[in-house]
Amino acid sequence: MLQRNEGGKVLRGVQVCRRVPRVSYLLFADDCIVFYKALTKEGLKVTKILEDYERESGQKLYKEKTSLFFSKNAMEEVKEVVKEMFGAQIIHQHERYLGLPLLVGKGKKRAFNRIKDQVGRKIASWKGKWLSTTGQEILIKAIAQATSTYTMNYFKLPNSLCNELNSLVSNFW
Structure with missing residues (x-):
């Protein structure tokens, strides 16, 4: 579902540097990391995709384990709106995932x-x-x-x- 919505004008993923493909998600065993710009319209699109996934698969997003990370350039008001949309906590650069740093x-x-x-x-x-x-x-x-x-x-x-x-x-x- 994420892949089908990728590449459009609303959900585009992120680029690490110029001339490389955009990344919109990474899948691990039973986890998914989703990348998008901290914009309300992209947040709405991702939440819609996740709601559709929950409805079609019968699986539920575990909100207590859902985390958000924002770049230092993200505006505070947008962070708050997206945080409310997902009902998740905001994590910081020094945190770890599966024993590894999230960002290096x-x-x-x-x-x-x-x-x-x-x-x-x-x-x-x-x-x-x-x-x-x-x-x-x-x-x-x-x-x-x-x-x-x-x-x-x-x-x-x-x-x-x-x-x-x-x-x-x-x-x-």
Whole structure:
């Protein structure tokens, strides 16, 4: 339904930069993230599509888990109107979804520093333990590599952060 209404004059999605296709939604297991401009007419169109979906599928939108995010350029009065339309709370840039940051700006290293902290804490807790070489290898693969690999499925990590992670693992090894 979103795809059918995409590309028109009312619901157009957003562009991350020039000369790239517009994105109007992303689907995850049982979640959907919808992107559109913070305009009343686009908000009305999206709510109509969601109401139609609820009616046709028999599924209901879980309003308590519905969240809105606005760019810093969105006008406050429009934010309030859209918030009332959806009956949802407004989230901010520092929040996370499935353990990952919702938005990553130019400060990628700062946004993903949590990975280095997690791996560092895990490795520090292993230091005093007498582990065989095999045990060390299993810990590194199961914890240290898995922690960063999950994030790397979705984001390109800065080389400096990857080097720091390698250094932590090498020092432990």
